[in-house]
Amino acid sequence: MKSAAYGLVVPTTIDEAIAALVEHGPDARLLAGGQSLMPLMAARVVRPSVVIDLGRVPGLTEIVHRDNHVAIGAMTTQRAVERSATVVQHVPLLALAVTRIAHATIRNRGTIGGSLAHADPTAEIPVTAVALEAVLVVVGPRGRREVAAAEFFVGPNRTLLEPGDVLVEVRFPTAGEMDRVAFEELSRRPGDVAAASAAVQLRLDADGRIARARVALGSVAPTPVRAHAAEAVLIGRLPSDELFAEAATAATAGLQPSSDLHATGAYRRHVAGVLVRRALASATGRPR
Numbered sequence: 353m354k355s356a357a358y359g360l361v362v363p364t365t366i367d368e369a370i371a372a373l374v375e376h377g378p379d380a381r382l383l384a385g386g387q388s389l390m391p392l393m394a395a396r397v398v399r400p401s402v403v404i405d406l407g408r409v410p411g412l413t414e415i416v417h418r419d420n421h422v423a424i425g426a427m428t429t430q431r432a433v434e435r436s437a438t439v440v441q442h443v444p445l446l447a448l449a450v451t452r453i454a455h456a457t458i459r460n461r462g463t464i465g466g467s468l469a470h471a472d473p474t475a476e477i478p479v480t481a482v483a484l485e486a487v488l489v490v491v492g493p494r495g496r497r498e499v500a501a502a503e504f505f506v507g508p509n510r511t512l513l514e515p516g517d518v519l520v521e522v523r524f525p526t527a528g529e530m531d532r533v534a535f536e537e538l539s540r541r542p543g544d545v546a547a548a549s550a551a552v553q554l555r556l557d558a559d560g561r562i563a564r565a566r567v568a569l570g571s572v573a574p575t576p577v578r579a580h581a582a583e584a585v586l587i588g589r590l591p592s593d594e595l596f597a598e599a600a601t602a603a604t605a606g607l608q609p610s611s612d613l614h615a616t617g618a619y620r621r622h623v624a625g626v627l628v629r630r631a632l633a634s635a636t637g638r639p640r
């Protein structure tokens with residue numbers, strides 16, 4: 353199918369983009385890489401009367417390492433994130449996670465901001481943002497504000513973004529020298545939607561004990577889920593297969609994933625536990 357007819361607005365500043373969003377109201381949609389919006393428009397699942405293309409707004413594609421975080425402009429492509437030496441060095445979990453998104457052709461167009469704003473609970477960037485406690489910078493008619501990733505996602509394809517809001521930047525805390533990371537997911541074929549995913553960042557102390565843990569799961573709930581209970585199990589303990597099994601049980605207790613054509617809820621829950629164990633083992637360099 354082809355999309356319904358729509359008007360195109362091409363702002364050259366954030367203020368112009370916000371003004372266009374306000375002028376056209378709920379019938380308008382921002383366009384980033386178009387890798388989610390365009391298929392939805394072609395299937396006429398969404399029918400915006402106006403599309404506001406962010407592609408000509410300058411300053412939204414930078415990757416900057418500041419004191420304790422890496423700031424990534426919302427229009428930075430997933431491929432640029434994947435290839436960024438700054439991201440690889442300072443946010444290695446994100447560098448790993450983006451390689452699992454679809455295929456290179458999709459990542460050449462898809463943006464980090466588009467993925468976050470689209471808020472697909474199966475997507476790799478949102479679960480990584482929740483795991484790492486990323487901060488999203490939003491500019492709207494009422495000014496600029498910062499939103500914690502854990503609060504940003506409120507349901508499948510639903511976020512805290514309000515009418516007129518533009519996501520302009522996401523800030524990921526930098527990993528330390530003793531941080532170890534792993535991203536595991538299971539899909540039927542490489543590049544397919546994940547039945548479940550697990551993002552892990554562990555900090556080891558000088559004795560090899562786990563001093564800090566970040567664990568989050570994707571595809572098991574309407575939003576990415578931070579596994580606080582699993583993190584509590586891990587803190588202060590030495591890595592072992594038994595510990596990781598205990599953490600996986602804690603991570604999946606209480607989850608009630610829904611079933612769809614990709615996987616049943618029970619299967620997703622089981623796989624999530626396996627992926628948590630694998631990610632913890634991988635992060636700490638233990639044989640799988």
Ligand code: FAD
Nearest residue numbers: 382384385386387388389454462463466467469475476519
């Ligand atoms: P767009 O499609 O342009 O926009 C998506 C939504 O976000 C729209 O509602 C738009 O209005 C809004 N939006 C965009 N930018 C902003 C902004 N700055 N501020 C506010 N709102 C904004 N994704 C995965 O994570 N994992 C996968 O495995 C995966 N597989 C895919 C396979 C295929 C075949 C395709 C076509 C896509 C796949 N995707 C996958 C989606 C892809 O990663 C998209 O790039 C991403 O979801 C959206 O990014 P985008 O830049 O293309 O956004």
